[in-house]
Amino acid sequence: MNLVELGKKIKTLRKERGITQQELAKKVGISRTTLSHIENGYFYKISVVTLEKLLSVLGYTLEIKPKNPFVRNSSTLNA
Numbered sequence: 799m800n801l802v803e804l805g806k807k808i809k810t811l812r813k814e815r816g817i818t819q820q821e822l823a824k825k826v827g828i829s830r831t832t833l834s835h836i837e838n839g840y841f842y843k844i845s846v847v848t849l850e851k852l853l854s855v856l857g858y859t860l861e862i863k864p865k866n867p868f869v870r871n872s873s874t875l876n877a
Contacts, residue, residue: 802839822856826851
């Protein structure tokens with residue numbers, strides 16, 4: 799899921815729960831403007847902690863699955 803899709807999903811979840819941007823922003827501890835940016839896919843300077851809190855208020859958890867940056871490409875094994 800990319801950031802635009804995530805923002806749209808957050809907006810959908812908020813609306814399904816009948817929560818205004820102002821109410822959700824207050825619960826999370828961010829401005830309404832910041833929440834609006836998030837819902838539009840702009841996550842500039844949004845911490846993982848803030849995103850996790852936002853999703854938690856909406857009844858979800860954040861799961862991050864990092865990729866191993868040290869996986870060798872098979873073409874480099876013979877080099």
